[in-house]
Amino acid sequence: MENYSLLKVIGEGSFGRAVLVRCKSSQEHYVMKEVQLPKNRPKLENSRREAILLSTMKHPHIVAFREAFEADDLLCIVMEYCSRGDLLRRIQHQKNTQFCLDNILKWFAQMCVGAKHIHDKQVLHRDLKSKNIFLTDNGTIKLGDFGSACILNSSKAYARTYVGTPYYVAPEIWDNRPYNNKSDVWSLGCVLYELCTLRHPFQAPSWKSLILKVCRGAYPPLPSRLPYELHHLVKQMFKTDPRDRPSLHTILTSHRASRLLRTHLPPQAGVAEERPGRTKRWNREEGEKVLRLLGDKSLMKTETLQGGEFPQSSSEGGEPRPRKRWPAEPSDSIVQELASRSPLSDSLTSNASDTSTQRASEEPEHRRPRRRWEPEPPEKLLSLLEKARLSRAFSTFLIKRGDEDPLVGPLSPPQGDDTDGPEPEVTADESRLQPRSDDDDTDFEEDSPCDWMHQAEKMFSEQ
């Protein structure tokens, strides 16, 4: 703490305050987030682990972590200061002037690359919204506040994060299904929509109709001046079944909008066009890991072959050369070894081995009983919401419920300005009635989903 001078408090989030500080030695500005440390030991340990996880997320489009330390009962996380503030403020600043297409594409492409980096590490952001996306001095996008819900590790805060900013919550969450990588995609779809229209995609006068709109994937169409690819992308990102939503990898490499997005990324962003037919490639590191594993286990038998069998191999000096051959039967050890571990997950998650709340299980996919999503309909939640006095339960800086009742979010239209348009204008997700596509692209989901339905019930009963 003594290494920094406190300049000013820049905001107060649900987890604590954010302070602009100056490093005494370098004179650089940083943001220091102060989070109240939980009293109980396991939660405390978890908070520390999450801080370590944050430190591993180094990427040009993720707010850089500088250091974390504990002072009194606070966990202080020092991070890069994004001087142009958050994207929500930037959107609000536009008033009614739409962003130009280049800006929309550039910013959205950058946030996808940042979020993909997190997903590549098998970590979910879980709270993507324009308020958590920042702009630097030179107009670069940075994803921030990642993991904050887990740092606090308070189930009440979890519920508040999801419920308190419901504009970005994917339908599966309202439907009591696990959070997965496509839930982050949904939230990014909301941010993209906001960039395109300066409005929330799902806006309603009551909680019930808001949730229904989300669960139906019903949103007012984008302005017709925007290219077809963007319309298509938004439609796909708002597919109500997460399995039908494209992953960030797909969005950046093989979606109809990919080309458009890639032209707005610098070549060093490392997003290459996908070659058709080769969607699930191992990268070099993964391949080497498998080879090492196979080598370590001496899975191949070495035997000497007769010279005539492989004439080309014996040409250097005439001596038969030992060649490695697979045994006729697959070796027991390879079968056991491959069955007992997932070579891929090791390399992907080694940096954050303790982050059980955010990471997919290391069990190999084929052995892990895939959790079946409960077919529980959102009715349970809806009746809960109907009974609850929601205005107080959900009072956060984002959700203000005025005296006259309508839900007012930061990008809600002024009262009387029903920019949502009449019902027929609303695009609903018709494809939910069609046969589903396969869910190869839904790579992972949270291990221990927060039972936030239970949390919501508890919150209401505490009112």
Ligand SMILES: Nc1ncnc2c1ncn2[C@@H]1O[C@H](COP(=O)(O)OP(=O)(O)OP(=O)(O)O)[C@@H](O)[C@H]1O
């Ligand atoms: N790295 C940063 N650079 C610049 N401003 C930041 C940075 N991180 C946070 N802020 C600003 O600090 C304020 C508080 O942020 P914080 O993340 O603590 O809470 P929040 O996002 O407002 O709320 P919540 O965390 O409950 O969603 C916000 O106005 C945010 O824009």
